[in-house]
Amino acid sequence: MNPLPKNTPGMYRLIVTHYLISGICFAMLALLLLVLSGNFPSHYFAPGTLAITHLAALGWGTLIIFGACYQLLPVLLECDLYSNRLPWVVLSLFLPGLFCLVYSFWVFDPGIHMQAAGVLLTSSVILFCVIVFKTAAKSTIASAHKDFILTSCIWLAATAVLGTLMVFNFKYAFLPKDHLHFLRLHAHMGIAGWFLMLIIGVSAKLIPMFLVSRSQPSKLLSWSFYLINISLLLFMVDGYIHGLNLKTHLVVAMMLCGLTLYLLYIRKCFQSRLKKKLDIPITKTVLSIVFLSLSVLLLPLIVQLSVQQSAWAVKLSSLYGMLIFMGWITALIMGQTFKTLPFIIWVKKYEHLSGKARIPMPADLYHTWLLKVQYFAYISFCAFFFAGFLLSNNVLIIVGAVSIVIAAFSYLGNVIILLTHKTTIQL
Template sequence: MSTIGHNNPLYKIVSTHYLIAGLFFLVLAGMLLFSLEALSGHYFQPKILAMTHTAALGWGSMIIFGALYQLLPVILETKLYSIKLAWASITFFVPGIVLLVYCFWIFDPGMYMQIAGVLVFTAIILFNLNVFFTVKYKKQESIFQEFIITACLWLTLTALLGLLMVFNFQYSFLQKDHLHFLRLHAHMGIAGWFLMLIIGVSAKLLPMFLISEYEKKHLLLFAYYCINAALLLFLLDGYLHGINGYTYFVWLLGVTGVCFYLFYIFRCFQSRIRKDVDLPMVKSLFSFVFLAAGILILPFILYYHLKNDAFAVNLSTLYGSLIFMGWISLLILGQTFKTLPYIVWVKHYEQLTGKVKTPLPSDLINKGLLYAQSFAFLLFLLAFISGFLFSSFTLKSIAAGSLAVTALSYFAHLIVLLLHQTKTEDYDHI
């Protein structure tokens, strides 16, 4: 993982993505704090749409882009195709997200939202080109590569449908109603982009972090085909007929795929050589509990939807929260402090290895900020889920405050790591 050296420009683009994602996380926490009432209504409303896109694009996808620029050369054992393409992508991505979120917040579905959609779509195309050309350097194919490439294709389709929906607000050329396409758009993003990408990356990295030699990749192959088949069937049947009884079968096929992947992770954990698991790794592994919880809620959403019961809307909001704020956010919070300390360590100490005694990457972590962030986020999850289950505004308020503390401590920790100065005077010369 020595692709980010002392003078390597890859460090700047990766750290910039982490920093901007942290800012968006702060914005997301602030938005939640001042719009708790919106959580009690339908998910298709301005503030919910604004928060969802802040979470999906500004927080989740932004940090995934940065992490992938760092990890892709490691996973594929090659080099990143272009730093310039990475900078071009983020140059379009950041203003596009800001403008899109603002337009959703005030709900101005006109020219500015269209410009925002074009900016975001352009950024995603540039990112995908970088990934695809990087993969071309890879001499030997792997299942990890297939997951990553497929995830990028789904991201492109998700962004394209989103762009069409933005223009449809004004020109009304789509033949079905907006909610119909919103369901397809959301699940293309969740299952196609986030799930496929996270499986591809984590299936390679988690065994490395756990020091596990479990290598039965056939489980990942089964997961790949089941999840993609389920998503394709959902999109086709969902477009033609909407939500119906057949959707239960599609859900079961997707669950089967996820179970293959989770069993692979379990076997890696079970066969690990490193028995001690640190806090960032605990959070990463625990995040999949929320993925499982979100998936298990889906048949109940289907049931109430087919009965035309309004409770389906509340469950849908809870489902989205479990996915974005439980699974994806907790995974990011855990993996940030597995990957970023190493990136910073390589910048400051790789050239000193063998010359002076240097700290370990884990020594760069501020334990106080890490525990504060972890405790605050745990409180957020408990209060937020309980607030939904018991329709308690007080619990939701506690959750919003806890998320704000989480975001502040997370961002402060990013700053501490990125401002780290090389320290050798405290270490004895070899």
């Protein structure tokens, strides 16, 4: 399966630009973590935490997803992308909005710069959603993957709109409830609505493809789709009216059921795979699923502690966010980058030479030793940073922060090696 859509001039440049910029954002994110590591804030509403969280969610996670969607939508939906130019407009609005927002949070200046950032980011998100829906309108196929992707875009737009309203609320205070109340809703629309829905939709197609799985039980995906969306809608409505309460446990239980069905689908894919040996990228994908499961299992405890107004509710909420962004999403992106990007480069550089000369394989285009450095540095980060945060031990946090800097620059270095690869074969 060719991961690049046909007859789309400039699409290669668009996709690899997203991979490169998101890699740079990952390196910046790691450096900011290192700066904060000597006195890491325990509350998720601290300026530094807000800056890092939004850099992780937008610059690291969302930006690379945008690029991957431009690559994968034509493949998943079996039609051409709606526009080749509009994605560049999305990027030109997204980047200044992103960096302005991160800077505004870092110095915590909720004025014109933060407001402009919110407007730019929301505009770019809406244009991205237009591209996705217009592309889907050209497709004649019906699948669970399509439902997940389209629904995730609706949640993304809602997340961006609410986030912008919250930015303006800093100055004009027009929202009817306190800011932390809306922050909880904003965060979960983004985490469960955008990231979870989109990642399930895409991974449910890619993982069996990479593993060459014979069994792909689509009914499990369909039930997962409805349970996750219904639970998220209930959380939004009841959470807005009453905040976290004992009924939230039922909502979380429904979410857990939906996630469990997705994990059962992935388990079936692994059990029926023809490709038995797991490489480092796939191992990281498995690790990301472990982090997702751990973070979701924390939710009932966080809800209970919040109802009891325990001080541990805030600490565990921060840990939950880190497991999501630095665990689940980071491990998944680091793994899948080196399953997709090498193939994209290979198609560009070598597909026309296939059968005409001896050519390298996609896995030969990056440095395996650098991938191993990235892998072990990331494992060290997870072990030291999360333990240090729970134990309030700054030494462990600093060691973890140094480890993620090594992992991030190893990742970025390998991406640059891929993007600067030269074809030396002459016919």
